[in-house]
Amino acid sequence: MSDDRNVARAGAMDTATISDALDRLGIVGQCYRIAGRDPSFRMAGRAFTMLCGPASTPPGTVGDYIDDVQEGHVVVIDNGGRDDATIWGDILTEIAHRRRLAGTVIDGISRDVALCRSLGYPVFSRGHWMRTGKDRVQVEATNCPVNIGGARVAPGDILHGDADGVVVIPQAHEEAVLAAAEEIHAVEGRIREACRGGMRLDEARARFKYHQLQTRQK
Template sequence: MTSPLAEFSACEVSDALIKLGVGSGGYLPDITMRSPAYDDLTVKLYGPAYTVQMVDAKDNTSPKPKKHFVDAAPSGSVVVIAAPAAAKNAVWGGLMTAGAKARGARGVVIDGRCRDLGEHRAQLFPVFAKGSSTLGQGGFTRPSALNVPIKIGQDLVAVNPGDMIIGDADGVVCVPADLVENVAELCRKGREVDERCMADILAGKGVAASFKLHRGK
């Protein structure tokens, strides 16, 4: 599966979302690449979101999935996990990566922590997370709802199943499914404008003059 957004960077996508009135720019704050490296500029993660809501392990009121959340991941999807904000444990480890990769998932985005970095990197599996931990999931957190709307970060950015996830060295962006085509068109136009600005700036015409000419400001 190829998305019309596959050729664009997370920054370009965020810029387009801002122009469409999405105030957050779709940015999922403070989530950065952990695998296959901390800053691999060749890595581009994209695919529809398959969402997982984690809860505190002591929560006896939230539902429990009938299937392991990794075993339910659709091929071609990006697993997006919302973990409790206070959790110090990892909600994703090396065995999860092995299972997700076997199912054809493209990568994982975690509003929380991961562990077993060496195993993810050995499998060249894209893992984006807020941090890492030595602690496993047992006794700390557990999966609750699968493929439901979730909220990411303190800003509570919405991620719905099927939304397009774009991740690279700059960060991770979520594009609402109904905006993908509009975002792609604005990204194409934005790239053309930026290319003209770059040419003029390199020619010595100055940033302000180039922006005014091509961006209108």
């Protein structure tokens, strides 16, 4: 478990709430079509980023970076959305789990899904398929800005994933995003409580200004 206060704040909320906060602040942080390989997967941590590309001739390596990732961090791999070759499998899953990493996020696909499910190690990607990335994919750079599902991820940004997908909170805006998300979470809680007490939903939403929660602030 991370002792990073803002990672803990992010992890305590759902990605849907953080998504609404990002919309309010005009920040693109929703990672489109990136989903957990199991709906029970949940993770939060800071990004260790990696950019991949097609293999050269002779081919480069897919990387032996895993031992350089700090405990509690998220491995974030930009493979350009490629779905014909994997970039993550069982050896990486085993080592990442043993080293207590928070999870892995891939703009691309993974394989050996059975192991990540049995270990409970969160992997979020565009899908899974068995064909190796060896001699097809290579690492171009690490700890650089990358693109994950249309969202920019820089080293040190907070990533949070759950059953609804993955969001990224840029480090430069994390206080504002988290404060907005916590406000939205609290207001939605008051709406639920009012409805449990017998109030009509439309009345509760009007009273607590539900329809303005995600409105872009200027």
